[in-house]
């Protein structure tokens with residue numbers, strides 16, 4: 001169906017940060033399948049692990065124990081400090097699980113009409129509940145009636161969340177991205193998550209973090225919340241978790257981890273042996289190749305180098321982000337930069353109309369990053385000068 005406005009190009013193979021079309025032309029991938037291919041393309045350890053797993057078992061169903069799923073759950077709990085995991089197949093599904101947990105949590109406490117606080121400019125997925133939670137009218141338009149039970153406030157404004165507690169007695173949770181991705185790579189002020197944690201604690205609300213984009217090494221830590229010293233009650237993951245093999249996860253701790261009992265939720269594919277092997281191998285490679293430190297270091301270099309190259313260029317509003325989640329905000333819509341970069345054999349993305357977004361593989365090296373920044377700064381420079389009022 002006509003759900004995508006695709007670029008007129010196809011890739012037939014990849015290697016590391018490079019993608020190749022059928023003619024053998026090479027493209028530098030600074031988008032990584034939208035924060036999915038953290039290990040780059042055709043990582044030999046992942047390919048080998050997947051082939052071996054496919055030769056043993058791909059799927060058995062959640063009617064039986066799945067050792068790979070149990071190992072992955074243990075590993076994720078150790079990395080996050082959370083206690084239980086539900087596995088599904090996408091980010092939207094992980095957030096659906098979080099929303100259902102919040103509602104069960106509310107009903108368990110006698111709240112008949114539980115509401116979840118969500119943010120302006122947020123993105124949580126395309127299913128009915130997650131598009132209703134999303135703070136973007138374009139994502140919602142035409143799909144009314146929306147799912148009710150969401151209360152929206154501006155992103156980054158902890159005071160606005162605190163004020164809700166004075167007027168609503170049915171709020172049960174706050175759902176927020178630590179760094180907004182689709183909304184424009186928006187970075188909140190220092191202390192924002194800590195303030196939300198406090199407000200949730202004071203009111204008995206669950207703090208639910210959507211790290212579908214920011215998780216699994218993207219920001220230079222395993223998870224973005226680990227740039228602070230707080231723990232969420234619920235955490236959702238997907239994108240980078242399986243390096244392209246579909247897998248999502250909803251983690252929880254404390255009472256939130258006990259709300260789902262047999263029969264309350266489920267998934268046929270969720271957490272199957274193949275997907276869990278992809279995720280286990282992804283986590284192993286990130287650790288063994290030191291990719292968290294690499295993402296932090298190369299990301300800082302990209303932001304610094306772009307700031308230097310674009311300093312004094314009128315029309316560049318802000319260069320921001322954390323690790324390899326980077327946004328360059330311009331003063332005007334810049335969707336056409338995607339084609340201009342493609343013509344220079346560079347894959348980037350534009351989100352929120354005027355923000356160039358970079359989400360390169362976590363394996364990106366400094367030499368490759370230097371090629372990226374040089375090409376991108378040139379394209380942006382030409383674009384802004386060509387269209388100056």
Ligand SMILES: *Cc1c(COP(=O)(O)O)cnc(C)c1O
Pocket residue numbers: 089090091092093095123124125126177181182210211212213214238239
């Ligand atoms: C991409 C994304 C989602 C949706 O994930 P899908 O796998 O496309 O369903 C949800 N939340 C955030 C923050 C995302 O970036």
